[in-house]
Amino acid sequence: MEQIGWGLGASLTLASLPAMARERAGVMDNKKLNIALCGLGRYANVLKGGLAASQSCRLAGIVTGTPTKAAQWQSEFRIPDKNSYTYQNFDQIVSNPDIDLVYITLPNGLHKEFTLRAAKAGKHVIVEKPMAFTEKDCQEMIDACRKAGVQLAVGYRLHYDPHHIELKRLGQHKVFGQVRLIEASLGYRLAGIPPDDWHLKKAIAGGGPLMNLGVYCVQSSRYVLGEEPVAVTAQFGPVTMPDLFKEVEENITWQLYFPSGAICTSSCTSNCNVDRFYASADEGYFELQPALSYGPFKGRTSQAAFNFPVVNQQAAQLDDIARHILANKPLPAHISGEEGRKDMRVIEGIYQAATSGQKVDLTS
């Protein structure tokens, strides 16, 4: 995977891992990484396929507030009662040697709390995006995991798709020259969603499509350019479904400005389906459509179509995380908590720009 211009960030070095974690890693030689899924909603069901296809992970435990889900998952994955937790007794996981890592797929508003609790229980953590609602919370989560001697990853699955690895290569290696303009948009039409769905509730979702989907647009522009944006402008769009979008934005557009002069324009929306990435460079373009969803992706450059295998993003991500943790190696920077923090810094700036109507400086 290309790392040009893409700093290692705050990833751990082997020496920095506390003794407890090193010992545990030693114990795990030649075994699978035992994962507890925390939150058995929609994305947990997506991860089922990833876990099934994974070579190095085993679903060893669950955390859920719904007894019927517990029964169903326990049966399907042969999970013993002692590895099935509720949100109330979750902290008892500290004394469960069957669990190495907690994968948090809860609604957004619970990401921080359960990351802190999992870290305190001495378990490695994968937290789904958005990592938290603020950069400050992300930092708190990073610090808590470091202090506890556990590794922290954000579920940045796109880094494991060959199409996105190619986007990075094309952009950062300037294969078509300097990238000048990126257009990256993602949205799903939510008409028909129950009005009490958590995605519509500010307290638990943290926001609308920007909070839920925005990291994919933000991050792909960052890793294709290999730069951090210095400023942002943004605009809330109109509300066309007022019965649903009372608390969070229905759609939002923004423009990121990068040090090289490159611009990335994006839409995130809940009023239509859109899933595309395009980059124009001095001597050509490259693009994906679908681009940012679970795939399968389809891409091309101005010269030729992409021809990459379809991969299970989740399985590839889980296996890479397992390989690193089982070998007692720090996780790759591109899925680190530090990455999540950088994305959340931009997301916060986008909301601030849309709310104020002013360009927001991201350098200070």
Place this chain on the structure above:
Amino acid sequence: MEQIGWGLGASLTLASLPAMARERAGVMDNKKLNIALCGLGRYANVLKGGLAASQSCRLAGIVTGTPTKAAQWQSEFRIPDKNSYTYQNFDQIVSNPDIDLVYITLPNGLHKEFTLRAAKAGKHVIVEKPMAFTEKDCQEMIDACRKAGVQLAVGYRLHYDPHHIELKRLGQHKVFGQVRLIEASLGYRLAGIPPDDWHLKKAIAGGGPLMNLGVYCVQSSRYVLGEEPVAVTAQFGPVTMPDLFKEVEENITWQLYFPSGAICTSSCTSNCNVDRFYASADEGYFELQPALSYGPFKGRTSQAAFNFPVVNQQAAQLDDIARHILANKPLPAHISGEEGRKDMRVIEGIYQAATSGQKVDLTS
């Protein structure tokens, strides 16, 4: 051509044509429309192909300030001296029965002056886009042509490409349901252009890529939706070529808001090549790439690729204009001066929004 939701605007009715024009139309039965090209720059050379392929037009005269160009064009098209004008003696065209129409391909800043002079000389007019620099000037040009009893068209070539006729049908007939999001961008990298090129001079170009290319993005969103935008936000991008872009913007992004709740986001840029149109509707999408240039275009919907013949946009446009004028019929609304006025109203709003940083109301 679909006209659903696309008003007839201020197109002339037959009865409204003054007697002089009706008589002239009668005289022209069974003959070609005789055109004088005014301004022999880059686009005049593009039009050469259109004129050659046209069945109903004849290049009968020229207007140029460059004697060498006059000699070359006169020789190539066997144009007699009496049909070759300079900008100084152009008004004498009033007494030249060999010329029916003046096609103005001058730099932007001369569009208004020569439209008024051609109208005063009793000649029909095609003026290239942008029609003028302000909505007020467009109105003045419309009024002058109406008063003179001549027809006025803007060189809106895209209406004659089957790909765009299909875009209109898909959008206005809601073939994939209501369109919610349009992304339409157009740009050409101008690095290497001579610093004294007129496109870089505010007085003669009127602006940068928005003024030169913006109408294509604005208009395609208008005719796909069959609506007029009610508000706009816009942002100037950074200047990466400060030696060139001292007077006009190097790039600009904007967001148009339509009564239905649909949004159109666009970039116009002189720092990279981009040429794409995408529309997301409730049950699918449709897109072109290339989309807004001279073609050939390539398009698809979420269901299938487009399969339309390549047409010479300019020839099709010239022939349609000729057919209408020769039959003494008012020109189609979609290429009317009123269309140009509506586009310029939006372009003015975009500049105002980018300059002020405020959302601009387009309804008042």
